[in-house]
Amino acid sequence: MFQTDGYRVLDRQECLRLLARAPVGRVVYTRQALPAVLPVNFRLDESACVLMCTSPASDLVRAVDGVVVAFEADEFDAATRSGWSVVVTGPASVVTDPAEHERLSRTGPGSWMPLRDGVFVRIESEMVTGRELRGAPGAR
Amino acid sequence: MFQTDGYRVLDRQECLRLLARAPVGRVVYTRQALPAVLPVNFRLDESACVLMCTSPASDLVRAVDGVVVAFEADEFDAATRSGWSVVVTGPASVVTDPAEHERLSRTGPGSWMPLRDGVFVRIESEMVTGRELRGAPGAR
Numbered sequence: 495m496f497q498t499d500g501y502r503v504l505d506r507q508e509c510l511r512l513l514a515r516a517p518v519g520r521v522v523y524t525r526q527a528l529p530a531v532l533p534v535n536f537r538l539d540e541s542a543c544v545l546m547c548t549s550p551a552s553d554l555v556r557a558v559d560g561v562v563v564a565f566e567a568d569e570f571d572a573a574t575r576s577g578w579s580v581v582v583t584g585p586a587s588v589v590t591d592p593a594e595h596e597r598l599s600r601t602g603p604g605s606w607m608p609l610r611d612g613v614f615v616r617i618e619s620e621m622v623t624g625r626e627l628r629g630a631p632g633a634r
Numbered sequence: 635m636f637q638t639d640g641y642r643v644l645d646r647q648e649c650l651r652l653l654a655r656a657p658v659g660r661v662v663y664t665r666q667a668l669p670a671v672l673p674v675n676f677r678l679d680e681s682a683c684v685l686m687c688t689s690p691a692s693d694l695v696r697a698v699d700g701v702v703v704a705f706e707a708d709e710f711d712a713a714t715r716s717g718w719s720v721v722v723t724g725p726a727s728v729v730t731d732p733a734e735h736e737r738l739s740r741t742g743p744g745s746w747m748p749l750r751d752g753v754f755v756r757i758e759s760e761m762v763t764g765r766e767l768r769g770a771p772g773a774r
Contacts (some may be wrong), residue, residue: 500747517712522662522669529662529704531671533719535712571674571768572657575746579673605641606715606767627746 504624509580512567512624514538516580519567521546521617523586525557528561534563537603543582544582545598547605555613576617576629584620588613644764649720650706652764654678656720659707661686661757663726665697676705677743684722684757685738687745695753698726705757716769724760728753 504512513519520533532554536546544565548554563586570577589595598614605612644652653659660673672694676686682706688694703726710717729735738754743750 500749518710518717519704519709520660520671520708522671524669528702528723529664529669531660531662531704531706531721533706533708533710535715562668564671566660566671566673568658568660568673570673575675578660581671583668598748609640626674629746 495628499628502624504578504580505627506622509582509622509624510538510542510571510619512578513544513580513582516567519544519565520563521554521558521586523554523558525553525563528547530557533616535603535606538600539616542619542622543584544619545572545602546615547598547603547609547612548615549607549609550611551612555615558615559588561586563617569625574629576627578626580622580624582617582619582622584618586615587592588615604625641765641767641769642721644718646762646767649722649762649764650678650682650759652709652718653684653720656707656709659684659705661694661698661726662704662706663694663698663701665693670697675743679742679756681737682762683724683757684759685742686755687738687743687749688755689745689747689754690751690753695728695755698755699728701726703757710767714769716767718764718766720762721763722759722762724758726755726757728755730767753762 522531534546539545565582568579662671674686679685705722708719
């Protein structure tokens with residue numbers, strides 16, 4: 495919440511409010527020792543975890559299960575040079591509990607891609623950071 | 635360029651055309667052994683490298699100079715569940731050549747934040763991948 499030169503640091507509650515209205519975010523992880531990033535649609539669950547649905551055969555599932563990942567969402571307006579970004583960092587895990595999987599199949603996020611037998615991946619929001627850029631019309 | 639279930643793989647030229655029109659992308663790197671991601675405004679240079687301008691004191695500069703990073707841009711429409719994403723992976727380096735720095739100060743990307751004595755970071759587009767999501771109205 496303190497003010498810096500060009501942006502305002504957001505507190506956890508502000509971050510979660512912004513995340514909740516973003517339809518798409520990006521999972522940031524490591525694949526074959528290289529930095530990797532994949533945009534996905536998602537939903538925040540009631541404990542502020544990031545939930546997404548993907549193919550059980552995807553590279554993503556193999557790379558992130560049990561691993562700390564980052565998840566980013568943002569919204570910027572190039573005309574006013576303003577916007578916000580939020581990053582959640584925490585362990586990702588595939589939902590393996592059948593009852594929980596069944597519950598998410600009814601209530602959780604779907605995938606934007608046609609999927610049969612999708613699996614749910616949850617990212618715990620251990621660390622949540624964000625900032626708001628107010629626009630700097632004088633900057634080139 | 636081949637067709638998969640829910641998306642179309644883009645070739646390098648298509649990726650670079652889309653990147654060239656995106657005002658904001660995200661640098662994906664590792665900071666203190668954790669995955670990190672930071673949205674930045676950027677420009678593609680004539681050799682298809684990603685160029686950005688940032689503070690010489692930033693965490694980003696310290697973390698990415700001489701390191702392979704990923705850089706992602708995308709555009710999605712939640713209503714039609716369609717859009718595209720492009721990822722560039724390659725080594726990042728701070729521009730240290732005075733003549734090149736001077737040239738970029740005149741012609742390169744500015745920063746959206748007010749900066750004094752910004753430095754330019756270049757990411758070589760060694761690997762460029764992308765995909766287009768055509769919309770899957772049947773998916774939940």
